Amino acid sequence: MVARVRAGEVQLGWRQWGEGDVTVVFIHGNLASKDWIELAAPLFPSGVRVIGIDWRGCGESDRPPPAADFSNYSMRQHALDMLAALDELQIPFCHLATHSTGGIIAARMLLKQPERFGRVFALDPVTPLGMAFNAEQTDLFRKMMRSRELTRAVMATAAASLFVPESLAPNTVPRFREGLAEIQAFYERILEQTFGVSEGVWLGTPFNLNLERESGDLERRMAEIWHPHLVLWGEKDGWIAPVDLKTMAAAMPDCRLITVPGIGHSMNLESPALYAGYFGAWFGGLPGSEVAI
Structure with missing residues (x-):
């Protein structure tokens, strides 16, 4: 049975892993879902309750038609959705784990209700600076909506370490490395989810990140x-500019930036055990979820 939570005019899909006094909420990235931490979740530390919530337009959430200006799929709207979902789930205080565009959504959540949140674990985040997409890059998203083959090729670059490097070249079919087993099967499943994402996410995310x-x-x-x-930040990540991360780390009062060798944009897919190790080191052993740090 699909678990859904009311957030204003939409219902969002959500899922829980683990039990405990420490609550961590996972905010996924663009064209993704809460399921992107599924392989890592069994390796998270005991005593931590992890809740993943799908954006509107993604996963098991509602897909409202996009407004002409994509305002109902803005980063602000996603943040308001998440805050409303936390209200409905009766989570007064939690920590955040984010991936990619989930990072800028979380920034809006932190600024809107700062006392509600503790620590943040950000994997290859889109920073508060937003991102710039030129006309050609935006058009690529339009083409991906119509082509599974193109989507497969582009999404492979978001998990670069899973593929034979030469197979990620333009006009080449991505080929998995040998011996991936469970990870390869899981990747195929979450890739299939991408094809069901709302147009408001496909086109609205680059549009709104440009506005930011x-x-x-x-x-x-x-x-x-x-x-x-x-x-x-994975050193093979070609999506997030390291200069933006350095700017963010310098501007925020308490921000530690680590470069991880051999990993691309999505450690949660590429190396779930490594992701869980960092996750556990950051969130394991914290005081209960009602206590701000």
Whole structure:
């Protein structure tokens, strides 16, 4: 049975792993879902309850038609959805784990209700600076909506270490490395989810990340985000600019940036055990979820 939670005018899919007094909420990235931590979750430390919530338009959540300006799929709207879901799930205080675009959604959550959150574990995050997409890059998302083959090729670059490097070249079919077994089967399943994502996410995310970049609203407020951050960047990540991460780490009062060798944009898919190790080191042994740090 699908678990869903009311968040304003939409219902969002959600899932829980583990039990405990420490609650961590996972905010996934673009074209993804809460399931992207499924292989890592059994390796998380005991005493930690982890809750993953699908964005509107993704996973098992509702898919409202996008507004002409994609305002109902903005980073602000995703953040408000998550806050409303936390209210409905009766989670007054928690920590956050984010991946990719989940990072900028979390930044809006932290600024909106700062006392509600503790630590943040950010994997290859889109920073509060947003991202710039030119017309060609935006058009790529349109083409991906119509082509499974293209989507497969582009999404492979988001988990680069799973594939034979030469097979990630343009106009080449991605080939998995040998011996991936469970990870390969899991990747195929979450890739299939991508094809069901709303147009509001496919086109709205690059549109709204451009707006975030152009406005500079969050960039100017980075110093206000006092929550302890552990930020991981895979050295094979071609999606997130390391200069943005360094700018964020310098601007935030408590932000540690680590470069991880041999990993691409999605450690949670590429090396679930390694992801769980960092996760456990950051969240294991913390005081109960009602206690701010």
